[in-house]
Amino acid sequence: MCSFGKYSIAAVVLLFSVPVICQNILFLQTTPSKSHHIWNKQIFDRLYENGYNLTILSYEEEHSIPGKTFFYVANFYDKIMALYQNNGGSDADSEMTPIQNIINMYDFYEKASGILITEKAITQLLDYPRSFKFELIIHDFTMGQFLLGFVERFGNPPLVSISAFNAPSYTAWLADIPTRVTTMPNYASNFGPNMTFLERCWNLFYWTLDYFYRQWIFMSNEDGRVRELFGMNSSSTTQLEKKSEIVLVNMDFSMDYHQSLPPNVIPVGGLHISRQEQLSPDLEEFLDRPSKAVILFSLGTNVKSEGLGLDINRAILDAFVSLPEYNFIWKHGDPVSLGSLPANVFVRSWIPQGKILSSGKVRLLISHGGLLSLQEAVWYGAPVVGIPFFADQYQNVDKLVRAGVALRLPLPHLNRNSLTEVIQAILQNDRYHENMLQRSKWFKNQPEMPLDRAIYSIEKVIQCKGSLHLQSPTNGMTPVQAYGIDLLVGAFITLALVRKLVRHLLSSVNKLS
Template sequence: MRFKESSFILLILFIYIDAANILALFPVKLKSHYSILDTITTELASRGHNITIISSFPKSKKPNITVIDVSECITLSDATFSIDKFLKIKNLFSIIYVLLNYTNYFNEVFSCEPMQRLLNSSSTFDLHMIHIYNSNVMLALKKKFQAPHIYISVGSLMPWSTEIMGSPDNPSYISYPNTDYPLNSLKSTFFQRLYNMLGYITAKLLFHYYLFTDGQRAAKKYFNVNYSQIQEYAKNTSLMLTFSHFSINTARPLLPNVIEISGLQIKNASSLPKEIEKFINESEHGVIYFSMGSLLKSETMSEAKRKAFLHVFSKVPQRVLWKWNNDTLPGKTSNIFVSKWFPQRDVLSHPNIKLFISHGGALGLSEAIYEGVPILGIPIFMDQILNLKIIESQGAAEILEYTDINEKTVLSKIELILKNNTYLENMKKMSMIYKDRPMSAMNTAIYWIEYVIRHKGAPHLCSAAVDLPLYQYLLLDVIAFCTFILITLLIMFYYCFKILIKFARTKSKLKRLDLKKRK
């Protein structure tokens, strides 16, 4: 009932808002990220808004959507993100690897001919939507197109995201997404908190350093915008939509203009392709779904680890759907169905799916939690280990380190989850909490985007913290003043006490002398 009422309210609001011209700056070449961003723009277009998208993923023409395709200009390829390459780095510094692979990225985007045509046009926009990934540099376009802007974070809030919004981000209890420890209990050790703080500081320094070097050169070259101007633009961010939810990413304080939208891509399940549906339906003991996401490729794993999975899958009674990008899978048995693509949301919704083997990406985890499917996680990099450890701490997942993969470990983990109903029960509990919202994630996102448009950037949502220098934000000046006053009072008290003692001793001495004389 609440969902229907919320939808009716949104419909009423929609009637009173004119169609807006929105510029969506989504050039990043990460398919999983873009799928979320594309879902938002498609929904906005269906509600009458005119969307211009700067994209690396060209698509067929849709009503109210204009795509500026920059894919031919960007040299970064999916091959950059093979499993073997990421195994050479540690989670704490994996962001360095990602940033280094974006060298010259902004020059490629800004110099691209379709982008140049937009920059030289007379187009005007009511709102900018920007995918915040590793830089603020896209804000340089505000010099050309003066309009309020919102950020969309596809994943947990990074330290630089909270800094932009002025949102609390104390590393004593808020886990940095690239760390290995969910700091959601009193069980956190000193060294876990130290490691988390180092990751937090490193991420912030890298963000500003990267912005100041590579991205800043591009902003200066194409827009004559310097670092301080971009920082000023960032302070005026109207809204941040973040692909997170307190039931998955743990509770943390958020400002009113930081909105959680995890599960935004989840719609009512559709019918599966007949071949896949038949394969699942005919499995007497259920199905295991195995996918390492759109970025990491299962076929890049070593031969020994591939054979370990194949041997285990040949022994278990369940059938297996395996996302595999190559045309063939050597050693494939009859109970394995391979494909370069599966309709993941629809697959996970099928009641015969008993287990999801995943790398721990935010999109896949949100869909598994929504449908209550237990997880065997194989984290590789970035926030995947933290995502999975949080779910593991709820008793709904098991983690298998990639380096530990062999026939024995894979079989024991799969049997542990499938033969113990506790994992399923705990995931069902997580699912109930995850679904229990006043509005769907999509309606929440659209409401707040249109709210910013209606209120011309909604500056009243912004925190005063974004304008405070660090020493004022941390009250260092107030603490220093109070400390000075306290020390001054203590010193005064000390000397007053010292004088009183001296006076008392002198008076006592005089009194003794007077008594002595009288005698």
């Protein structure tokens, strides 16, 4: 009994000697995507483990526990898609042009904000007393900029902006990233960094369209929502997003084009890769089958194989049957619709993709080109066949094609023969695998894991109470001032006046002589 009591007292002393942080963080997720939630979840789960209290706006259902409170927006993505269906839908068999891609992206953001502002979860957050103290607000700046009104509502705590969407083009405007349109392709284009004169002209147009469509149309509408929720005297969304102390972006130079980043923009590409996943016994048994390489077919969380239609699904399955020397794992939401499956095909509605890739048995990933999937493929050294559908997926795939680790199969050309040919083209050429292994080494060669870097940066903002002094001095300047256009105009006017004065003096001298 005495021994037990001694150890009990020691345990209690140890428990109370552990520092308890108990600082409050408001985590505003904005993107209704399971993959984005997975990425964000790595951050807020680690912060919770480190002792912070989190209030989280979420589009994936999770149970609240002490220290982690979720405000759940149910069926949000389905509500947005219903608006598209009511407006006639879209042509899923054709690829978007860059102009369509840019406009469609902000149209999606606009529809999402129009729905989100009416959701109960927003009302619940508004019911928090204004005096409630948050030490930090984390905002997924991919979309939902009107939510930045909560920064002022809660007394302007430090703001951290994050995005799983690579480094969105508009990161340049909220964090003052110098963007050379002559070498940095807009995400909607299929250009590489070495552009021809005509491509540079088009790239300038895409960046200009992107800027004006966001700042003058989308952000203006977001300003209206801020005033509706938080009052007519609220700051604009453009002003609010520039309060970001640091910006965490899902990029890494082993995959992405060269871009100069200021000190407040921190690349944390691949932070989701360290997450824990489990294999089901039947999937583990399938992976362990001897003497056959594995090919993984997964279109991510937003694109669904069953949505491609029975004809394309049958063509995909026929391609798998025609390659009996390989085993195929297929993420498909309606396995029953496929009928009886051949012995070399394993189908499930959800698969732990990262865990499967980490097994080292996957020789090829067939993907929609989502960034998180491609980062996992590069990390684990699996070449890629990319079938992009929208947004950044085109450029994500194109980057890997240019790196010699992937091939692109356009969606309109997807059939049994084309899929079979592109699979064989990669697996019968060792160059793709060797190039990907080299990329994998570059990606992994970091001083710390990306998630550790993200958490360190966030906690630094909290510790310093936002006084990191990393924000750009041009935040309060107009683009005309920041890029010295006013100086050029002033210099031009000055030279014109000097030239006119010299001419006048010469004319006067000539008259006197």
